[in-house]
Every structure is written in structure tokens, then in C-alpha cells.
Amino acid sequence: MADLTKLAKLLQELDDQMVGCMKCGMCQAVCPVFAETMKEADVTRGKIALLENLAKEMIHDAAGVQEKLNKCLLCGSCGANCPSGVKVMDIFLRARVIVNTYMGLSPVKKAILRGMLTKPALFNALLDLGSKFQGIFTSKVDDLLGSSCSKVLSPVIGDRHFVGLAKQSLHSKIKALDTPAGKSGKRVAFFPGCLGDKMFVSVAEACLKVFEHHGVGVYMPEGQACCGIPAISSGDRVAYDKLVKINLDLFSKGGFDYLVTPCATCTATIKEIWPKLMDEYPATMRDQIRALHDKVMDVNQFVVDVLGVKPEAPAKGAVKVTFHDSCHMKKSLGVTSQPRALIGMNPKYELVEMAECDRCCGSGGSFNLYHYDLSKQIGERKRDNILATGAQIVSTGCPACMLQMTDMLSQHGAKVAVKHSIELYADSLR
Amino acid sequence: MPSAALIKEFEAIVGKDNVFTSEADRQSYSYDSAVLEAVVPALVVRPTSTEQLGKVVRLCNENGNPITVRGAGTNLSGGTIPDPREGIVILTNSLNRIIEINEEDLYAVVEPGVVTAKFAAEVAKRGLFYPPDPGSQAVSTLGGNVAENAGGLRGLKYGVTKDYVMGIEFFDVNGGLVKTGSRTVKCVTGYNLAGLMVASEGTLGVFSNIVLKLVPPPQASKAMMAVFDDVNKASEAVAGIIAAHVVPCTLEFMDQATIRYVDDFTKAGLPRDAQAILLIEVDGHAGQVAEDAEKVEKVLNKVGATEIKVAKDAAEKFKLWEARRNALPALARAKPTTVLEDATVPRSKIPAMVKAINDIAAKYNISIGTFGHAGDGNLHPTILCDRRDKHEFERVEHAVDEIFDVALSLHGTLSGEHGIGMAKSKWMEKETSKATIEFSRNMKRAIDPKYILNPGKIIGA
Known part of the structure; x- marks a missing residue:
């Protein structure tokens, strides 16, 4: 007692x-x-x-x-x-x-969160190695979705259809960037996020393409760490504090106007959660967090609100695209019209809304690992809403939702591609 | 805790997954929306068919376990707080099938766990209308609505839940299925037990199926807002509208305190000096709506509303309603604890009631915002406090007592739509009579000899 x-x-x-x-x-x-x-x-x-x-x-x-x-x-x-x-x-x-x-945290969580996640160099090296060998244990199930499944690993991952690690991560393609502002007069710090760096490299590359097109300078320092959400949502304050510190050290330098990420979850974490949990930090860290709170921005919002990209009339192309409002994007950041505007910029596409477009896809980060059956039931409702639109592409602004929707659609054998809205916009640029 | 053998018997009926024994699960069914002490049930059982429901009721009775049936647990008078003596909570949320929506005969048959708003939406899909719209309709269940005789914003013109109950099948304590009412407009077969079951708060039987009346929806509607510098004028407006033979589908009232809390919250630029706002909506055939709206405007001008806004389209209507939609959210945010009452008076007595409420607030030094359904005289004096402050909460309890006193002295009633439950049972005799309580208790004893059906509610222990 x-x-x-x-x-x-x-x-x-x-x-x-x-x-x-x-x-x-x-x-x-x-x-x-x-x-x-x-x-x-x-x-x-x-x-x-x-x-x-x-x-x-x-x-x-x-x-x-x-x-x-x-x-x-x-x-x-x-x-x-x-x-x-x-x-x-x-x-x-x-x-x-x-x-x-x-x-107490489970030993597995402790090993992952504290042993790996807080050591970006080790984490990167391990996953780079993993990406070379993953083909041995897994088999491709859907080329369009880029998903795989694995018999060998099924005791661990169940029947998931997962997006594998990219053949080459962003950081191994491009170590770091430090370019001056171009015609836009703006310079951003770019935080691809773990999924943007290691799985959906095309999303990160689409961002870089958009920045280049609009003459936006980019500061992308080496050794970026996870934003901390997996740690804090597991209740691991120790790992979380370490991750915040690593990132603050990197992003308190660099002289940029905005910190841009293609991940709604990373954006929401930096903008909302970091300031909420900073009471015990020294004053300098609190100042840095406040500064980043003002500067961090979702990439869709940056392109539309800051760069002023907006279609005169939404495109009415042949390919139907439907959009999923990720929870962090809509409920935390209040960003809803901007990604839709970007989809409307591509003449190939026409946006069709799904029912319950802002209903959670069921991913919830590690929720998916610990409550997969439940996560799947929630995801299937999202999947059915996507399929009911007849769209060939489902787009969203959050790589974690992309993973979940890929799994749900792939298991169903649905021929619907999952794309980040910035990819669809980047695709319209020469 | 019930014996392992009894738990096994429940599991045999509803399956292991639907008997909740863990401390965490049981504690999460110990409260409802009323500001009252929680009581942890001994067991929680979730039948997935009405057949299972009957067997569960019978088993509870055989073993003398008090039953509290729970839908969404949104009750505001403690009606879903279980009994401390080995009480068992029966959940209805797996009994959520809409069995039939009959478009020819305009009725629907539902299981008790169907969520009100989902049902209303299904009905609307078929071009029909189920009017009762309690504030909790997004989550509340139809079984709960019937058991409480839930009201809502449309009461004045469309009535309340009881006006839509055509028939009920319910289980008696022995698990016997009692059938009352029918699918016909007229039915005088036997006692009107369905009528008795409405507002019985789970004390007389356990619903299995409910037959609900549906109506054709209005084709058009028009909304307007009127601002008053005197509550009496707002009340005259209400009387004038009725006297002009217009029955608005909604006629909502907000007092000055509520207006200011809403304005603080929304920054919508509401008239902070106003003493009252009325939100009025008329519906029906387009021609009639235009005519009625004109009549209402005339009345509003005549009694001296300081400002009248008429919504020209759906977007403007949505905006007009924003203030009313935000009444409870604004009040609820102002202080930690929100005590939402529903003392109701004849509509002509609204100014007297509002004045009395404001006097009581001043006397006990507490904050009260009042809003509600002016057409029904159904006000919601909402007391804003912090239940952790013992001294303040004592004053709140005194204030509530006085509010009831005043309501009764104005020939009003204790509860317009929230039910008596545990919160108001001590007042029952004051509004009714000793004989009423005795009659009710005798009836309950005959129907429920072991007193297991939601004991302690309405008529006390």
C-alpha cells in the first residue's frame, strides 16, 4: 500500500x-x-x-x-x-x-527507446544494415503499395503487410544540406523524421524538390534524432529528454525561418508537446523550445501559407485522389485545407472526399504494435471509406498513417496507392 | 464480489468476454454524468442478444443482486449509479440493432442500446424524422431516453420521448417477456404499460425492444435571434408568439450570465449588456414558415426586442445557433465542476424563475448561468463551482434546494427532462404527496418483490 x-x-x-x-x-x-x-x-x-x-x-x-x-x-x-x-x-x-x-518499462521497450533511439548514429547504422538484409526474410506482396509480408518474422510482426526500410535512407544519400535562401528569400531547417528518412525517402525527396523549385534554402544537419513521440507515449521520460536535447543542439543553430517536416506527428510533437514538458529544463533549453514552437511548420502549410502556392481552381484530372486527415495534422495543428490545395495543383488528379475523412486510421504509433487486432479493426473502417470513393490514390500528411493505410489496403489486395500530399504536388513540378 | 460459481453462470449466458470482473473495468461503471458519489458495481455484464438479457435479469433476481441497466451513462440524476449491495450493471450497448424502419406505417423497432443520433440519421436517410434530440444524443441510447423520458430542444412543437413510444417489450424480474403497445396508431389492449415504463428509470422492468413513432420531416425552416434588455420582455415575446398561434420548433433562452460566458469563450461579440437572448426557429411547409416567421418578427418588435437577426440561409442559421451551441461548453469551461439542473416552470413564470435563480446565486455567493427551453419553461440553471471546495459545495447544495423550492412554489416541477434518479428523490413527496410515494412503492413491491430493479431511484429505498 x-x-x-x-x-x-x-x-x-x-x-x-x-x-x-x-x-x-x-x-x-x-x-x-x-x-x-x-x-x-x-x-x-x-x-x-x-x-x-x-x-x-x-x-x-x-x-x-x-x-x-x-x-x-x-x-x-x-x-x-x-x-x-x-x-x-x-x-x-x-x-x-x-x-x-x-x-517500469518493459525490457524490450527500454532496449529500443534508450539503447537505440537515443543514439542516432547507432540507430542509423543498424537500420542501414537491416535494409540490406530485409529482402532475405520478407517477400513483396504489392508493388504499387511497396508492401511486404514475412513468414519468418510472423511470430513478431503477425500478418502485417509492411512498408520495408528504403534501399537507401535519405541520410545515406544526402548526408547534410546547408544552402542559402534562393528566390523565395526563405530558408528552412528540414526535419524529415524517422519514417521520412528511413522508409518513405520519396516523401523527404519530394520536399527537397519542392524547396529547390521555389528557391528555398535548406539546412539539414547530420545526426538528427527522433522527435521523441515514441518515447514519451511509452512514458519514457529519460529517452525523451535525450532526444529533445540532441535535436535542440542541432536546431538552435543554422539560421532558418521555419523548421519544416513532412510528418504531422513530428510537427505536433515539436510544436505542442515539447513546450508542454519543458518545465524542468534549464532556461536556455526552454528558450530554444519556444523559438522552435514558433518556427516549426508542416510542409503542406509551409508551401501554401508561406510560399503562397494555391490553385486557381482545383484540378479535375483523370486520377481520383482521396485525402485522409491525420489526427495530428487536423486535431493538433489545424491543417486541413493546405494539403488539399496542393493536390489540387496537380492537373493529373481530382480530389474526392471520403466519408469520415478525419477519423483516426488506427495506427497510433506503438498502439499498432501492442493492440494490433484493435488497430486493424479501426484501420479497416478507414480502408472501407477509402475504397468507397473509388479513388486510385489515398493521400495524407503523415507517414505513420501511410504505413497503417498501406497495411490495410495491401492485406485487402486493394489497388490503391498511398502517397503523401507533398509527393503529389512535387510530381506536378518540372 | 459475487461467488465464482455465479460469475460462471453469467459467463455461460453471455460468454466470458462479456462479464467484466476486473477492478478497473468495474470502477469505470461506477458513475454517470451526475455530480454524485460513485458506487462500484460487483460485476458488469454485457448481453449481446435480448434473449441473453432476459436470462441475465432472471439470474440476478434469483440471487438477489440489484440491477442497474446502463446505456451510455449520460444520466444527470444518478440513475445509472449502481447499488452498493452487490449491485450488477447490465450494459445495453451491444444490443444496438435497428430491427425495422417501416416507411409505410411510420414506425421503427429498435433494441435499447441504439445510439439516438445514429438512429435519427438512419431514419433521416429514409426521408423520415425522429424529433427527440436530448443534448447527449450523439452518445445517448434510445433505451436510456425512454427510461428517462428524455426531452431536448424540439419539445414545444414535437413533444418529448414519451410522445414517440408506441410499444415496449420488456423483461420482468423473472425474465418473463412482457408485451405492451403495438405498431398501430391506436391500441387499447390492456393496461398502458408502455406509458408506465417511460420515465421509470429502470425500476420496473428491463427493455428488450422499443417501437418508436416516426413523422415526416418539415420541408423548410427559418431561424432568428432576438435580444432583450429585460427578461420580462423576453417572456412576453414567448407568450406573444404562442398567442399568435405560432408553435416554433425551438424557442431557446439564454440569460445575461450565460451570454457573457459564451462571449468570453467564443469572442463572437454577443450583446453583453443584454438581459436575455431568444433563439427562435419555425419549421414546416415553406409558405407557412414564411408566414410564421413574419408573425414572430411582429411580436418581437411589439414587445420591444432591442435587436432582431433573421438568418437568410443555412450558413447564417448555423452562425445564429453558434451562441446556443456554445452555452454548455462555455459554462463548463468556466469552473471545474458543472451542476446542470432542469427545474421547470409554466412558461409564463420564466421571469420569476430567472429572478429567483439570480437572487439565490447572490445569496450563496455562487455563479449560475441559466439557459434552456423557453417554450417549455424548462430552464437549465447551471451552477459553476469546484466540488473540491467543500464550503462552496455546501452552499451549492443549499442553492439547489432553494431552486427546487422556488420551482415548486411557481407550480413547476423538479425535473423537466433529466429524471429524478437519486439526486432528487428526497424532493418527490414535496412535489407530489405521501400517497403518491406509497402508491408507487406498493406497485414496485408487487412487481419487484426483492427490490432489485435499480433500487434507490425515484422513490428512494
């Missing part, structure tokens, strides 16, 4: 935020996890009630609460729909740090 008292004390710091939940239950209407399980402990109201009870020592099974707490996509749909404006993401991220630190 003494242990629970300590955990309860730690959780009491969340009380001021949790007390705002009036238990109205409106989160049930939008939670993708609840839609599948229909269990109160899987929806925000239930999770907050459990955390409150843990903080009041009214519940003894802390591991039970931990399990419920981690069974969440962190998609933010509930927060965006909350009548009393409860800061759900704040509560859940902090609670995950408290509860998961207290209960």
Missing part, C-alpha cells in the same frame, strides 16, 4: 486538469477505440475516472489502470470534441510518464 500512496501523490499533480472532466461522456461519440470495444475503461471519461481513483488510492490494481491508459491512440479526437475543454493529451502523456515510470 505504501507504494500506491507514492504513485497516488505523483498523480495528484494532474488533479487540476482532471477535475474539469464533467463525465458527460461525449468522448464516446468520437473515440475510435471505444467504437470497437464499447468498454467505458477504453474511452477518455473512463480513463480519467480511473486515474482520479488511482490518485485518491481508491483503486488497488495499478497495473490494470496502466493497461487501460496505454490502450489509447493519442489521436486527440476526444480533446477536440470535449465540451469542457479538458486537456486530454496533457493528462494522458503526463499520466503515462508517471504510471509507466512507476510500474
